[in-house]
Amino acid sequence: MALRVHICSQAIKSMNDDDEEENQASEEVQDYRRDLLLNQMLEAAQATNRAAKLVSNIVARNQDRMFLDKSGRILVNGTLATYRVDMGAFLNKMNNPFDYSSFDQVEIHPKGTLVDQPKTACVQVQINGSMPAYDLLGAYLLGLMNDELTWLQENMGPLRHALYAMYGLRESPLTSSLSEYFFNKYGGLLDNKKNRIILSGTNGWKWRVSFGNPLARGFKIEYSKPRQSWWNDMFEDHLAESSQHYTLCGFFDLVDHLSQSPAILREASEWNTDPIFVRKVAAVYPPLAKKLLTTIESDDYDPSLIQSFYDETITEEEATTVALLDEQIRNMALA
Numbered sequence: 001m002a003l004r005v006h007i008c009s010q011a012i013k014s015m016n017d018d019d020e021e022e023n024q025a026s027e028e029v030q031d032y033r034r035d036l037l038l039n040q041m042l043e044a045a046q047a048t049n050r051a052a053k054l055v056s057n058i059v060a061r062n063q064d065r066m067f068l069d070k071s072g073r074i075l076v077n078g079t080l081a082t083y084r085v086d087m088g089a090f091l092n093k094m095n096n097p098f099d100y101s102s103f104d105q106v107e108i109h110p111k112g113t114l115v116d117q118p119k120t121a122c123v124q125v126q127i128n129g130s131m132p133a134y135d136l137l138g139a140y141l142l143g144l145m146n147d148e149l150t151w152l153q154e155n156m157g158p159l160r161h162a163l164y165a166m167y168g169l170r171e172s173p174l175t176s177s178l179s180e181y182f183f184n185k186y187g188g189l190l191d192n193k194k195n196r197i198i199l200s201g202t203n204g205w206k207w208r209v210s211f212g213n214p215l216a217r218g219f220k221i222e223y224s225k226p227r228q229s230w231w232n233d234m235f236e237d238h239l240a241e242s243s244q245h246y247t248l249c250g251f252f253d254l255v256d257h258l259s260q261s262p263a264i265l266r267e268a269s270e271w272n273t274d275p276i277f278v279r280k281v282a283a284v285y286p287p288l289a290k291k292l293l294t295t296i297e298s299d300d301y302d303p304s305l306i307q308s309f310y311d312e313t314i315t316e317e318e319a320t321t322v323a324l325l326d327e328q329i330r331n332m333a334l335a
Helices: 002-024 027-061 087-095 133-145 159-167 177-186 251-259 275-282 288-295 314-332
Strands: 066-068 074-079 079-083 106-110 119-121 189-191 196-200 207-208 219-223 232-235
Touching: 027 066, 027 133, 074 133, 079 133, 106 159, 119 159, 159 251, 177 189, 177 196, 177 251, 177 288, 196 251, 207 251, 232 275, 275 288, 275 314
Parallel strands: none
Antiparallel strands: 066 074, 074 079, 079 106, 106 119, 189 196, 196 207, 207 219, 219 232
């Protein structure tokens, strides 16, 4: 009996499946689905139309800070810089979403002026999947206009680096925002009159980064240990005297690395920090010296084989510096 019920159930299911397949192919069902698709496309077009008017209203409401040049590009006067947005590239993307070459970077000019060779950056706006393209453009323009609120956000690295490359650390439209950022994130003090920033590291250390020497490629870096009221030299020109590891190359990366040092150096692999910097710290910090001793005393250790972040061995001069620092570390650890 159970077998007959199972067979009947299977037969009914098969008939229903056949009816469903037949119904899907019917003219009535297909007409309904075509109408549904058309309505979805029209609704999307209407949303785009509304969003385009919104963008036009945004530009009109901010006509003292947003302008159109003769090529149809939108100029935006932010608090920190002047930006030029290529609308042609954006419209190409609207007309042909598969044209990936239309993702142009925004031009970044010193505030209130246009230069022949501006900086450029990819500026991203946080969106959701249902946002019409022109809503994205509106958010993009407002984000540029309010750049003092957006340039230090986590996802704004390209804009942050472009603005820093344009102005540096001299007195500029960045100064106020940058000072607030360093204080809030690192407890740091940016002193433009003395051309330096002072920030706290770990384990009671303090760091002082000076940027006033026009002949130096990098920064002067000093440190102060717990219970010290004076500053000790680490680098006179950190780019000339280190292996230029990526953690030291960019100003924001450098400050972030120093804020976590010396603690982070005790756990860092050879790839994660500069080999000269870590040894200079170890030469005056016994806990790190003891940690490094296991490496420099191993049988297969050779300073000339140390690789940089770019999978290239450090230079002969850098290897010599490392070897000299290794000897200081041995003397400290074995004292």
